[in-house]
Amino acid sequence: MNKKIKVQNSGIVKLKFVDDFPDGALVIGQARESVPFDIRRIYYITNLSNPRAVRGKHAHKKLEQYIFSLSGSFRLHLDDGRNKQNLTIDSPYYGIRLGPKLWHTMTKFSRDCVILVLADDYYDENDYIRDYDKFLEYVRNEG
Numbered sequence: 001m002n003k004k005i006k007v008q009n010s011g012i013v014k015l016k017f018v019d020d021f022p023d024g025a026l027v028i029g030q031a032r033e034s035v036p037f038d039i040r041r042i043y044y045i046t047n048l049s050n051p052r053a054v055r056g057k058h059a060h061k062k063l064e065q066y067i068f069s070l071s072g073s074f075r076l077h078l079d080d081g082r083n084k085q086n087l088t089i090d091s092p093y094y095g096i097r098l099g100p101k102l103w104h105t106m107t108k109f110s111r112d113c114v115i116l117v118l119a120d121d122y123y124d125e126n127d128y129i130r131d132y133d134k135f136l137e138y139v140r141n142e143g
Contacts, residue, residue: 003087007080009099013066017093027092029118035095037064037120044070044116048109055106055115059129061138064120066095067104072113079103081139101142103135 005011015034018026031039045055056077067076073090080102089096095118098104106115121127129135 005078005096006085007078007083007102009080009097009102010078010085011097011099013095013097015068015093015095029095035066035118039118040121041119041123042117043119044114046114048074048113048115049111051109053107053109056104057130059103059135059138060098060100061127061129062100062121063098063124063127064100065098066118067098068092068095068116068118070114070116072110073108074106074110074113074115075108077105077107081136101135101139103129103132 003012013029013034013036016028018028020026029035031037048055067089069089070092073088076087076089076096078085078087078096078098087096098117129138
């Protein structure tokens with residue numbers, strides 16, 4: 001991934017890649033090393049065959065996450081309340097940090113897309129901001 005991240009509360013992580021040709025490739029990520037937190041939750045998204053599917057559409061107050069495309073590709077739209085950036089995520093070796101106060105939406109999924117997310121905490125509905133105008137207000141008030 002040769003893109004620079006322009007939005008705040010984001011970044012790029014590169015996982016260790018071991019080419020085990022002809023028997024495939026091994027990708028390794030470890031808590032507190034390549035992923036800079038203790039992983040409390042993982043989830044993945046599959047069956048994204050609807051060409052108009054939209055995922056995400058929210059921000060978090062405190063949650064830290066890293067998002068990867070294990071297979072296929074998707075478009076990641078990031079917005080920190082001031083800056084916006086669109087990235088094509090198409091490599092299982094690079095993940096994007098979805099830090100707190102970062103609105104994110106995913107679109108344009110390839111048929112073979114599988115998305116993996118690593119989170120630093122358990123699910124908490126109170127941490128979600130699901131309304132964009134409330135997100136902008138939260139960002140302005142929280143600095």
